[in-house]
Amino acid sequence: MAKAFAYYPGCSLHATAREYDVSTRAVFSALGMDVKEIEGWVCCGASSAHSTDHLLALVLPAHELQAASEMERPVLVPCAMCYSRLKLTLLELERPGKKEEVGKALGKPLGKMPAVLHPMEALREEEIPVKRPLGGLKVACYYGCLLARPQGVVPGEDLENPQGMDRIMARLGAQPVPWPFKNECCGASMFLAKKDLLLRLSRRIVFQAQEAGAEALVVGCPMCHFNLDLAQRGTEHPLPVLYLTQAVGLALGLPPSDLMLKRHFISPLPVLKGKGIWPG
Amino acid sequence: MKSLVIIPSPDFRRELETESGERVSSCIQCGKCSGSCPVFAIMDLGPRRLMRAVQLGLREEALGSNTLWLCLFCMTCSSRCPMKIDVARVIETLRHRAIKEGVRPADREIALFHRLFLAEIEALGRAYELGLGGAYGLLTLRPWTNLREFGAMLRRGKVPFIPERAAGSGPLFEKARKAGG
Numbered sequence: 001m002a003k004a005f006a007y008y009p010g011c012s013l014h015a016t017a018r019e020y021d022v023s024t025r026a027v028f029s030a031l032g033m034d035v036k037e038i039e040g041w042v043c044c045g046a047s048s049a050h051s052t053d054h055l056l057a058l059v060l061p062a063h064e065l066q067a068a069s070e071m072e073r074p075v076l077v078p079c080a081m082c083y084s085r086l087k088l089t090l091l092e093l094e095r096p097g098k099k100e101e102v103g104k105a106l107g108k109p110l111g112k113m114p115a116v117l118h119p120m121e122a123l124r125e126e127e128i129p130v131k132r133p134l135g136g137l138k139v140a141c142y143y144g145c146l147l148a149r150p151q152g153v154v155p156g157e158d159l160e161n162p163q164g165m166d167r168i169m170a171r172l173g174a175q176p177v178p179w180p181f182k183n184e185c186c187g188a189s190m191f192l193a194k195k196d197l198l199l200r201l202s203r204r205i206v207f208q209a210q211e212a213g214a215e216a217l218v219v220g221c222p223m224c225h226f227n228l229d230l231a232q233r234g235t236e237h238p239l240p241v242l243y244l245t246q247a248v249g250l251a252l253g254l255p256p257s258d259l260m261l262k263r264h265f266i267s268p269l270p271v272l273k274g275k276g277i278w279p280g
Numbered sequence: 281m282k283s284l285v286i287i288p289s290p291d292f293r294r295e296l297e298t299e300s301g302e303r304v305s306s307c308i309q310c311g312k313c314s315g316s317c318p319v320f321a322i323m324d325l326g327p328r329r330l331m332r333a334v335q336l337g338l339r340e341e342a343l344g345s346n347t348l349w350l351c352l353f354c355m356t357c358s359s360r361c362p363m364k365i366d367v368a369r370v371i372e373t374l375r376h377r378a379i380k381e382g383v384r385p386a387d388r389e390i391a392l393f394h395r396l397f398l399a400e401i402e403a404l405g406r407a408y409e410l411g412l413g414g415a416y417g418l419l420t421l422r423p424w425t426n427l428r429e430f431g432a433m434l435r436r437g438k439v440p441f442i443p444e445r446a447a448g449s450g451p452l453f454e455k456a457r458k459a460g461g
């Protein structure tokens with residue numbers, strides 16, 4: 001049977017990161033998987049809910065988990081922030097008494113909770129029929145905080161040197177470079193409150209990727225993407241930042257309208273054209 | 281530390297350990313957390329000294345520290361602590377505690393950001409960058425600071441003019457509030 005997912009896009013994928021939403025749907029459908037958006041989903045609360053209120057931080061994601069369990073499908077979550085919130089909620093609900101407490105707050109008891117997957121996890125296991133190999137493009141795969149930590153949240157990934165995206169990229173014909181900043185923090189949601197800090201943290205990451213010889217960065221998080229992309233506006237020799245699903249879509253031979261590569265601040269077109277892998 | 285008179289509160293550590301489920305008392309002050317922390321340079325205490333403050337029951341120092349607000353919850357400290365303390369979780373617990381007790385946040389800008397973000401998703405169900413950015417700019421009396429970035433985002437269609445709505449998160453906030461007491 002074809003794989004089927006309950007899809008939780010989260011707020012970013014409907015706004016700043018529409019290209020991640022569109023490319024994820026396109027890639028999964030090209031691979032014959034059924035992705036159905038959870039109806040009436042609400043914001044998971046991101047960093048603000050867990051920053052300020054313990055119960056609220058569980059109630060918002062639990063609402064989504066409950067909806068997916070009614071669809072009897074595992075949840076596919078492209079945003080690493082939402083992914084982490086949902087996964088940490090699953091773990092938290094296993095602590096004694098928590099499931100009852102949250103179910104009571106929600107007004108209905110929580111049933112069997114669904115599995116939660118990031119596209120990296122789903123694609124790691126998948127056969128990808130490569131139509132347009134990525135021509136040895138040197139990529140630095142950036143996992144950020146939330147695709148590597150904490151221990152046991154992303155199954156099968158090493159905390160200090162995760163490999164999931166690197167392996168996928170190698171299978172697409174790209175050349176992932178080893179580098180030391182795979183899981184350094186980019187500054188998360190500090191754009192409004194601490195922009196200088198965010199720019200400093202993000203630029204360090206870009207610099208390290210450049211030092212390692214990368215021609216592009218590959219990410220699985222709209223927050224990381226926004227920060228790394230934004231931090232390079234107006235800098236010389238910037239590195240384009242691709243979403244994992246855009247890279248997979250390129251290799252699958254999907255049309256430009258499924259990849260939306262022109263929405264980034266730093267255009268990936270020159271690099272892709274140079275390698276002969278621009279589909280336009 | 282600010283005050284010369286240090287008033288330790290012996291229950292503080294115990295309460296915090298119960299609330300967070302983490303054994304702060306087993307911290308050996310190795311400093312691996314602070315050494316790994318991406319924001320350490322601008323923190324007053326940083327994770328290691330914050331753990332020490334909790335161990336010693338220095339409630340005011342702990343709850344008033346800017347470390348609670350600057351922490352990005354990147355979890356590097358938690359993943360590297362040799363004593364397996366989930367340091368980020370302890371910091372989070374301290375922040376919830378500080379909010380509950382009405383301690384003045386040591387970083388007002390970050391606290392304001394979180395408040396606005398939550399108010400927005402309570403009202404709309406989903407986040408809306410333009411509204412959030414505008415409200416933040418007005419309330420900090422610096423409405424122009426991020427104008428260039430928002431302009432660039434609008435040009436690429438990254439932020440819609442009209443917010444998206446989802447019913448249902450207002451009631452969830454209500455429920456959490458009621459259940460939280």
Ligand code: SF4
Nearest residue numbers: 307308310311313361
């Ligand atoms: S890493 Fe762990 S043991 Fe070491 S100082 Fe930090 S909290 Fe204490």
Ligand code: SF4
Nearest residue numbers: 317351352354355357
């Ligand atoms: S979780 Fe917070 S305290 Fe720990 S390393 Fe990250 S920013 Fe620093």
